[in-house]
Amino acid sequence: MINYILRRTVLLLFVMFSLTVLAFSLAYLFPGDPLVNLSGYQEITVNQLAFLELKYKIDDGIIRQYLAFLERIFDGDLGISFNSQSAIFEQLSRIFPATMELAIYSLLISTFFGIPLGILAAYYHRKLPDVLIISSTMVGYCLPVFWWALITIMVFSLQLGWFPSSGRIGLVYEVPYETGFLLWDILQADIPYRYEAFINALKHMALPTFVLATYPTTVLIRYTRGSMLNVLETNFIKTAKAKGLSTWQVLFHHGLRNALLPVIRLLGLQFSTLITLAMLTEVIFSWPGIGRWLIDSIYQRDYPAITGGLLAVSTFVILVTITSDVIYKWFNPISRTHVDD
């Protein structure tokens, strides 16, 4: 196990190295002066120039520049944005929780519905409930997320008027910024309208979370069903049945435990897909998260912001994937015996 963790760490370091090299080279790949692309200062005065050239080591070799770039990342300095002329790192850490909040709630919802439905489908294998569940997951699986978001807005927001269609909370509520996780912040805040603000935030959250949860739910259902069906064919399930255990006992004590192991890994993998889908969802629901921010920076050709945003998102995705891999191995000793990984 330690060996495995070590190897994954080496891999992580290697990938982080390639990612930072890529992010650094973007400054040269984007049109314009590399110094401008790295620092974000578009009109550099003579006094600034000397200072910036020293800081970014622009006259030294590429390797020194790259090392200076790494150093700045560790200091939390990603330059300033062309557009707002404010520090990118600060902006990122302010908007990242919004995306996380959306993604985490969606993942929770899809786990809550996906796993039981998957088990149900496996239990009624090739009977009516299974067919119904599987065909509806097929539909959910094929829905383009941006279109699905628009349709839900059309129905629930414009026609029925149940939920608001944009933003995180109504403009009348002022919630002090603490962690960036809005629901938590509201509960912690010392404000008289806490209850109303909480309900309002929940209403704003309903549609984006629902839309975002659709895809991972369908994947989870299909995966849980497949994994459960595989486990139900194994010999230890037959033994358990032969012992005279009831169907539910077999399902929950023997089947579920083993079937859910691969699902843990899937949850980690799903998170990265979720972040990408969240980018689209954020654009449609005007959710002030990292996806909308990144897409806006692409429109505005805000190169330092694009570099910073890409670095943050991809680092996060890779960290989550590797962590979930390690957790999976931790819980599942059988998978450790395979030599190839």
Add this chain to the structure above:
Amino acid sequence: MIDYNDYQDDKNHSPSRQLWLLFNESHPARIGLWLCISLLLLSILAPLISPYSPYEFDGSALLMPPAWADEGNVDYMLGTDDLGRDILSRLMNGASLTFGLSIVSILIALFFGLILGSLAGLSKGVKSSMFNHVLDLALTMPSLLTAIIIVAVLGPGISNMIWAIMLSSLPQFVHAIRNAVHDELQKEYVIAYRLDGANMTQVLTHAILPNIFEQIIVVATMAISNAILDIAALGFLRLGAQAPSPEWGAMVAESLDQLYSAPWTIALPGVLIFLSVLSINLVGDGLANALKRRLER
């Protein structure tokens, strides 16, 4: 015991024929195949059979609802958009962009995937294990995210988008082909062929590729359905196909302002995206199932 009945049995078809028969048994898969074929025909023939040009304005028919609505007109079967362009013609021409381009770019990616994957599958040792790990991580990056990164670097536009789709779908092909080649190399018929004196190129082209071909097709169909979604999403974000283009995602983006006043301008392109992804997925699922069942026989 050797089962001589195999030779008298009328079920003794060639493997690909068996696959086709098994595939045909599943109704969803057949429906998917028909849908797929008609979309493919549409994307080739659209310019010939569409009633209007996708860019043709008609100032007298702005935002006309589809023909079955009260204010509809049979001249414009599926209505018009805010510039008076016929939606049916735009949708038909969009097929070659969203559906056709995804297939073309996946085929190109598949070609390079085959080369890289077979090279990786035939190599051994540290080099191959390192390569595998890097691939694993490239795979964890969702294809849309990779595509957005690539478009962010290259700049928006339809040709850059194709590059992005090809590059972001390449890792999964290399991975799948590498693993398939690797598994196949262990099998006895390949070893026998090698003992006969076949060199690696011959092993690859005569023994391995014909046998992993069907698995690769399944991977490719899944990749196509992903590519359709990615192309549409990039078009919707205005990072792929640009505004006047009838690409389905871009059409949705263009009509965003009419979400309330003219919902059909948004609903219809989405339905087509959905149908094309569904058809490809049904075919892919059906094929994967048929392969599995042929193996069980």
